[in-house]
Amino acid sequence: DAGVIQSPRHEVTEMGQEVTLRCKPISGHDYLFWYRQTMMRGLELLIYFNNNVPIDDSGMPEDRFSAKMPNASFSTLKIQPSEPRDSAVYFCASSPGDGGSYEQYFGPGTRLTVT
């Protein structure tokens, strides 16, 4: 399996622009997670999905952030409008869930820089 795929790997944008991060989970995994990693706050869970349905979005920082999972093989995290404080590495992870070991498999991340 190719593992969790994220794109782009790097994104540089100007404040106020819309940013869309993409994730393809491992085939057959029922759970998908979005995390944000910064030096100041460490690794934060933003939102997670089960069978394409958002289960917990309590970590989404504000209304500028939104996430969707239109099908089992694709998810997006959108920031509109972006701000410099959104600069971070964003990780997507997937997990097999029930019947599995609950392990989370992480993608390589998207490094976002907002100037």
Added chain:
Amino acid sequence: GDSVTQMEGPVTLSEEAFLTINCTYTATGYPSLFWYVQYPGEGLQLLLKATKADDKGSNKGFEATYRKETTSFHLEKGSVQVSDSAVYFCALRTSGTYKYIFGTGTRLKVLA
């Protein structure tokens, strides 16, 4: 709420030294415990896990034992290598949820 506390880094060791990275947790119920490793520029990778008290997880020479009485899951390796230089994260998953709680990470630097 549930939480994970890791020792502050960075930890700097010479090659072949013994490694311990402390991790303690607070949780309701019976959590599963994990160690993840993050190499520079990469995502987190599962290193080892333990799902119940007294379980020992092991992988690539690393070990950690689930100690319920001390609520700890310390990571150990008998002889570190330069290639072990990375950031190590302790994490828990409380039963009944699929959310992980991660520690802040401990950076390890191994010198040749």
